[in-house]
Amino acid sequence: MLERVHLVVLREVAEHGSLTAAAEGLGLTQSALSHSMKKLEGQLGVTLWRREGRSLRLTQAGEELLQVAREVLPRLEVAEERLSQFASGRRGTLRIGIECHPCYRWLLRVVAPFLARFPNVEVDVKQKVQFEGAPALSGYEVDLLVTPDPVEHPDLRFHGVFDYEQVLAVGRGHRLAGRACIEASELKEEVLITYPVPQDRLDIFTHFLAPANQRPAAQKTVENTDILMQLVASGRGVAALPRWLVEEYGPLLGLVAVRLGGGIFKQICLGVREADERVDYIASFIELARGAPRPCEESVL
Amino acid sequence: MLERVHLVVLREVAEHGSLTAAAEGLGLTQSALSHSMKKLEGQLGVTLWRREGRSLRLTQAGEELLQVAREVLPRLEVAEERLSQFASGRRGTLRIGIECHPCYRWLLRVVAPFLARFPNVEVDVKQKVQFEGAPALSGYEVDLLVTPDPVEHPDLRFHGVFDYEQVLAVGRGHRLAGRACIEASELKEEVLITYPVPQDRLDIFTHFLAPANQRPAAQKTVENTDILMQLVASGRGVAALPRWLVEEYGPLLGLVAVRLGGGIFKQICLGVREADERVDYIASFIELARGAPRPCEESVL
DNA sequence: GCTATCCATGAGTAGAATTCATAATACATG
DNA sequence: CATGTATTATGAATTCTACTCATGGATAGC
Numbered sequence: 288m289l290e291r292v293h294l295v296v297l298r299e300v301a302e303h304g305s306l307t308a309a310a311e312g313l314g315l316t317q318s319a320l321s322h323s324m325k326k327l328e329g330q331l332g333v334t335l336w337r338r339e340g341r342s343l344r345l346t347q348a349g350e351e352l353l354q355v356a357r358e359v360l361p362r363l364e365v366a367e368e369r370l371s372q373f374a375s376g377r378r379g380t381l382r383i384g385i386e387c388h389p390c391y392r393w394l395l396r397v398v399a400p401f402l403a404r405f406p407n408v409e410v411d412v413k414q415k416v417q418f419e420g421a422p423a424l425s426g427y428e429v430d431l432l433v434t435p436d437p438v439e440h441p442d443l444r445f446h447g448v449f450d451y452e453q454v455l456a457v458g459r460g461h462r463l464a465g466r467a468c469i470e471a472s473e474l475k476e477e478v479l480i481t482y483p484v485p486q487d488r489l490d491i492f493t494h495f496l497a498p499a500n501q502r503p504a505a506q507k508t509v510e511n512t513d514i515l516m517q518l519v520a521s522g523r524g525v526a527a528l529p530r531w532l533v534e535e536y537g538p539l540l541g542l543v544a545v546r547l548g549g550g551i552f553k554q555i556c557l558g559v560r561e562a563d564e565r566v567d568y569i570a571s572f573i574e575l576a577r578g579a580p581r582p583c584e585e586s587v588l
Numbered sequence: 589m590l591e592r593v594h595l596v597v598l599r600e601v602a603e604h605g606s607l608t609a610a611a612e613g614l615g616l617t618q619s620a621l622s623h624s625m626k627k628l629e630g631q632l633g634v635t636l637w638r639r640e641g642r643s644l645r646l647t648q649a650g651e652e653l654l655q656v657a658r659e660v661l662p663r664l665e666v667a668e669e670r671l672s673q674f675a676s677g678r679r680g681t682l683r684i685g686i687e688c689h690p691c692y693r694w695l696l697r698v699v700a701p702f703l704a705r706f707p708n709v710e711v712d713v714k715q716k717v718q719f720e721g722a723p724a725l726s727g728y729e730v731d732l733l734v735t736p737d738p739v740e741h742p743d744l745r746f747h748g749v750f751d752y753e754q755v756l757a758v759g760r761g762h763r764l765a766g767r768a769c770i771e772a773s774e775l776k777e778e779v780l781i782t783y784p785v786p787q788d789r790l791d792i793f794t795h796f797l798a799p800a801n802q803r804p805a806a807q808k809t810v811e812n813t814d815i816l817m818q819l820v821a822s823g824r825g826v827a828a829l830p831r832w833l834v835e836e837y838g839p840l841l842g843l844v845a846v847r848l849g850g851g852i853f854k855q856i857c858l859g860v861r862e863a864d865e866r867v868d869y870i871a872s873f874i875e876l877a878r879g880a881p882r883p884c885e886e887s888v889l
Numbered sequence: 890g891c892t893a894t895c896c897a898t899g900a901g902t903a904g905a906a907t908t909c910a911t912a913a914t915a916c917a918t919g
Numbered sequence: 920c921a922t923g924t925a926t927t928a929t930g931a932a933t934t935c936t937a938c939t940c941a942t943g944g945a946t947a948g949c
C-alpha cells in the first residue's frame with residue numbers, strides 16, 4: 288500500500304519543489320509520479336499536496352508522511368549498502384571455531400592484523416571444550432575452523448597454514464629436562480597433564496604412546512593453557528604442547544621442550560565451507576594466516 | 589529495489605518459520621514469496637536464508653535485514669494509521685485565525701471541550717495584529733477564521749455562531765456611566781481606546797461615529813484586551829467592547845456598559861474553506877461553537 | 890521405503906506501473 | 920492583453936512485473 292516509491296517521490300518533490308523536477312531526478316515521467324501518488328492518495332483517502340500556482344505545497348498529511356520518508360528511507364539505503372558489503376565480503380561476522388587449545392595463542396596474531404584490514408568485519412571465537420569442528424563448520428555454527436586435524440568432507444576445504452612440532456614440555460628441574468628426545472616407555476612413571484578431551488584426539492596418545500602400547504602413570508586434565516604450563520613448571524607433571532609455545536614461555540616459566548620419539552610434526556589447518564571460500568574476508572583471513580609471523584619468530588604482545 | 593514486501597516477507601518468515609506458512613499469512617502463494625525473495629537476493633548479491641532440513645535459517649545478512657524490517661515496518665504501519673486518521677478528520681492541526689480581539693476569550697471556551705473530544709487534533713491560534721482573515725483562510729494559512737465580519741468568497745463558508753452587542757465600556761465613575769445609551773456626538777470630548785487596526789475595521793467607527801460624521805477627541809491604541817480594560821477602568825478613556833465581556837469583567841474592574849445609539853449588534857462567525865466543511869473535527873468545532881455556553885451565562889475559569 | 894511437507898523453478902497470465910499525448914492552469918513577458 | 924513557457928492532471932495504450940499454477944527435488948517422520 289504505502290510503498291517505498293511513494294516516500295521517495297515525496298522526498299524528491301520536497302527537495303526539488305516540483306513533480307517534473309522530481310521525475311527528472313528519478314528517471315521517470317512526470318506522469319508516472321502523478322499517477323502513482325494520486326493512487327496512494329486515493330487509497331489513503333488523504334491529499335498529500337495541493338497545487339499552489341505552478342508549484343506544489345504539502346498538506347499536513349503530506350508533511351507527516353515526508354517526516355516518515357526522512358526517517359525510513361535513509362535506514363533502507365544504509366541497509367542496502369550494508370548488504371552489498373555482505374555480498375562483497377567487506378562486512379560480516381567471522382565465527383571461528385578452535386579445536387586445539389594452544390592454537391588460540393597462534394590465532395590472536397592473525398586476528399589483530401585482520402581486524403585492522405576489515406574494520407567492518409566482526410570476529411567471534413567459539414572455543415567449546417567438547418567441540419566437533421567439522422559438523423559445526425558444515426552446520427554453519429562457525430565459518431572458520433582452526434584445527435590440526437583436517438577431515439574429508441565434500442563441502443569443506445582445509446588449508447594448511449602453519450607447521451609445528453608437538454613436544455613434551457617438562458619443568459626445568461625435571462629428570463627428562465636435559466634430553467634431546469625420549470621414548471614412549473619413559474613416560475610410564477610420569478603424570479601426564481592434558482586438555483579434557485578424548486584420548487583419540489590427543490596426538491601424544493595417537494602418535495606416540497598408543498603405537499608403543501604405553502600409558503603414563505596417571506593423567507590429569509586442565510582446561511586452561513596457562514594453568515597447564517604452570518603445573519608443568521612446578522613439577523606436577525608433563526604435557527604435550529607445540530614447540531613454539533614452550534619456547535616462547537619456557538624461559539619465563541622454566542619449561543623445557545623434549546622431542547617425542549622421532550618428533551610429532553603437525554600442521555595447523557584452517558577449514559572453511561567450500562561455498563565461502565571466495566568470500567573476501569574469509570579468503571583474506573587464510574592469506575593473512577599463511578603469511579603470519581611464526582610464533583617463535585616474534586615475541587607475544 | 590529493497591521494497592516493503594521484502595521486509596514483510598522476511599518478518600513473516602521469521603515469525604512462522606517457513607515460507608509456506610508466511611505465504612498463508614500474507615494471502616499469497618509460497619511460490620510468490622520464493623520468487624520475490626530470490627529476485628531480491630539476486631539484486632543484492634546476498635543469500636538471506638538457507639534451507640536447513642525442511643525449514644529455513646536466516647544468514648547473517650538475513651538477520652541484519654530482519655532487524656531493519658522490525659524497525660521500519662512498524663513505522664510505516666503507524667504512518668498509515670495516522671494518515672487514515674487525517675483522512676477521517678480524527679487527526680490534524682486546526683489552525684485558527686482570529687480577527688476580533690475580544691473573540692479570543694470566547695474562543696477559549698470552545699477550544700477546551702474540543703480538545704477533550706479530539707485528543708489527536710492539535711489546535712494552533714494565529715492572532716496577528718494585522719491579519720487579513722479571508723486571504724489567510726483561502727491561502728491555507730489557517731483552517732478556521734473567527735471573525736465578526738464574514739466576506740463573500742466562492743471557496744469560503746461562514747457560519748454565525750454567537751450574537752453579541754458591541755457597547756461602550758466606561759469606568760464606573762465616568763460621566764456616561766449611568767446612561768442607558770448615548771449619541772455619537774457625545775464622544776467628541778472622549779478619548780477612544782481601540783486596537784491598533786484601521787478605522788474601517790472598527791465597528792464603533794463604521795456603525796456609529798462615521799454615519800453621524802463624528803470623531804472622538806483623541807484615539808489611543810492598545811493591543812492587549814486586559815490592559816485596554818484596565819485603562820478604561822482607570823478613567824483614561826472609553827472603548828468599544830462586546831457587552832458580555834464588559835458584563836463579565838465589569839464588576840471586578842469597575843466597568844459599565846453603555847449602548848451605542850440604537851445598539852450595534854454583531855455576530856461572531858466561523859469561516860472555513862468549503863473543501864474542509866466535511867472534515868470531522870472542523871464540522872465538530874462549528875457544532876461545538878454553536879452549542880457553547882454564552883459567555884455571560886457562565887463565569888470564566 | 891513411503892508419504893507428507895517443505896522449497897525451487899519455469900511458463901503463462903492478470904494486473905499494475907509507466908509512457909505518450911494532450912488538456913488544463915498559472916505565471917511571466919513583450 | 921495576448922503569447923509563450925512553465926506547471927500538473929488525465930485517458931488510453933503499452934510494457935513490465937508480480938503472481939499463480941503446475942511440477943520437480945529434497946528432507947524428515949512413520
